[in-house]
Amino acid sequence: AKDPDWWRGAVIYQIYPRSFQDSNGDGIGDLLGVVHRLPYIASLGVDAIWISPFFTSPMKDFGYDVSDYCDVDPMFGTLADFDAVIETAHALGIKVMIDLVLSHTSDEHPWFKESRSSRDNGRADWYVWADAKPDGTPPNNWLSIFGGSAWQWDSKRLQYYLHNFLTSQPDLNFHNDDVQNSLLGVARFWLERGVDGFRLDTINFYTHDAELRDNPPLPVEQRGSKIAPDVNPYTWQIHLYDKSRDENLIFLKKLGDLMSDYNAAAVGEVGDDQRGLEILGQYTKGADMVQMCYAFELLSGSTPSAGYVAETLQAVEDFAPDGWACWAYSNHDVIRHISRWNLSPAAARGFATLLMCLKGSACIYQGEELGLPEADLAFEDLQDPYGIEFWPEFKGRDGCRTPMVWDHDRALGGFTSGGNSWLPVPAEHLGLAVSKADNDPGALLHHYRRAIAFRHTHTALKKGTLEDLRAYGQVLSFRRVSETEEIFFAINLGEHPVNITPPKGDWMEIGAELNAAHPRLDGQIHLAHWQPSILLKV
Ligand code: TEU
Numbered sequence: 001a002k003d004p005d006w007w008r009g010a011v012i013y014q015i016y017p018r019s020f021q022d023s024n025g026d027g028i029g030d031l032l033g034v035v036h037r038l039p040y041i042a043s044l045g046v047d048a049i050w051i052s053p054f055f056t057s058p059m060k061d062f063g064y065d066v067s068d069y070c071d072v073d074p075m076f077g078t079l080a081d082f083d084a085v086i087e088t089a090h091a092l093g094i095k096v097m098i099d100l101v102l103s104h105t106s107d108e109h110p111w112f113k114e115s116r117s118s119r120d121n122g123r124a125d126w127y128v129w130a131d132a133k134p135d136g137t138p139p140n141n142w143l144s145i146f147g148g149s150a151w152q153w154d155s156k157r158l159q160y161y162l163h164n165f166l167t168s169q170p171d172l173n174f175h176n177d178d179v180q181n182s183l184l185g186v187a188r189f190w191l192e193r194g195v196d197g198f199r200l201d202t203i204n205f206y207t208h209d210a211e212l213r214d215n216p217p218l219p220v221e222q223r224g225s226k227i228a229p230d231v232n233p234y235t236w237q238i239h240l241y242d243k244s245r246d247e248n249l250i251f252l253k254k255l256g257d258l259m260s261d262y263n264a265a266a267v268g269e270v271g272d273d274q275r276g277l278e279i280l281g282q283y284t285k286g287a288d289m290v291q292m293c294y295a296f297e298l299l300s301g302s303t304p305s306a307g308y309v310a311e312t313l314q315a316v317e318d319f320a321p322d323g324w325a326c327w328a329y330s331n332h333d334v335i336r337h338i339s340r341w342n343l344s345p346a347a348a349r350g351f352a353t354l355l356m357c358l359k360g361s362a363c364i365y366q367g368e369e370l371g372l373p374e375a376d377l378a379f380e381d382l383q384d385p386y387g388i389e390f391w392p393e394f395k396g397r398d399g400c401r402t403p404m405v406w407d408h409d410r411a412l413g414g415f416t417s418g419g420n421s422w423l424p425v426p427a428e429h430l431g432l433a434v435s436k437a438d439n440d441p442g443a444l445l446h447h448y449r450r451a452i453a454f455r456h457t458h459t460a461l462k463k464g465t466l467e468d469l470r471a472y473g474q475v476l477s478f479r480r481v482s483e484t485e486e487i488f489f490a491i492n493l494g495e496h497p498v499n500i501t502p503p504k505g506d507w508m509e510i511g512a513e514l515n516a517a518h519p520r521l522d523g524q525i526h527l528a529h530w531q532p533s534i535l536l537k538v
């Protein structure tokens, strides 16, 4: 049966294919490796997978620099291998979302090669070209996320081109209808091939200010503050003009119309914007553009407090009550959350339970379910150009991209049968391999399976509204309400035990398998640290 709302509350497992499973011994994960491991993913009980880019690419940004949107890079396999991913996943009841990087291409994409060849070729206007200022400097002060000016001089055209990321990732010009139509054609190509949806890279970067106005400087008192940490030079400006522009909505609506013909859904990544949640509301309300936006609020910073989570959830409600977030703690760009938040096993379990009870959809990043810590890599090991640029202030993204560990008894954790892997497999990861966790009832892996199953048993957790959101001290609580169910959820996000008073009315205790606490004889609920209480209205 086709449920057009399948994405609402879905649990999405993110695969970084380069590091998931190698099938041919070259030390790099590939699509046949994904096929091989799909039964494991099915054993988690997730609804969908999101596969990071596997398209033809010179791999300067490990696939986020695409040189052919409609083919598979030979490193990852063939289109036939991709068809096998779809077929196997669907047979296991898993939907497939692919990662479309539409904002920019690789500089080796034929479109860019043509565009840079002259100022009057057929694709001259497909990228964002601009003349230098009279003194030869870039057209404006926009900065690249990956450091330096967002403008790169081209000695052939004698003009600058815009790049928000690496200089080898030129930004497509979304103010050109031919560009938009070609990209819609790319989406259609994959929908026809059977994908169920997209993770859309950096959707708030699609359009840019056509007048190329300078961004205003950030007020001095905000520099180096929480909203503007010094590590990322981009945050020295308020992004008034370069991104998150209303013109994006026009393209997103066209894409949404196309997807609705296929029952497909998308999660849009809104990156590097202080107004992230406001934009999330703008893009997802009505669910006719992108259905979900990927929220960064739980992907950075220190261990979230009850107050912080409550404020974040409330902000989503305030900006768009019918908007829809997709939450994640970890991904291929950030320090794994076990390390970032320095979580004990009990805390890791508590946060997994919370993720499965939040209003929104949820992404789990490969290895998160094993409790993998961030790999501590030496400078010589680094592959990520972002890390190499900013070392040692910022160590880059390789520490969360090391290979998945499958088998503690095999070399390189069973990731590859070859003698090498593209990034090292940390020794301390081996003890956390799937083979070990599977046989250890206390392993985090089983908790993830139980928490995912729990979410799927309760439609209020998947699709319900959010009511009575509160943070008092270290306790976060809310109710989730659907047409058929009402659930009360509380969790102690602090280090010390606390007592709470259960809500009035008749409630049944559920979630024992998640270590949820139950009311005592005195009527109070005693929450150990990181312990939830989950009650179902009767
Ligand atoms: O990331 C976009 C994004 O918002 C980045 O600023 C992110 O915060 C950065 O990687 C720092 O951690 C997406 C992809 O997830 C990333 O892997 C790509 O490198 C980037 O787009 C460019 O395509």
Ligand code: CA
Binding pocket: 022, 023, 024, 025, 026, 027, 028, 029, 030, 075
């Ligand atoms: Ca391989």
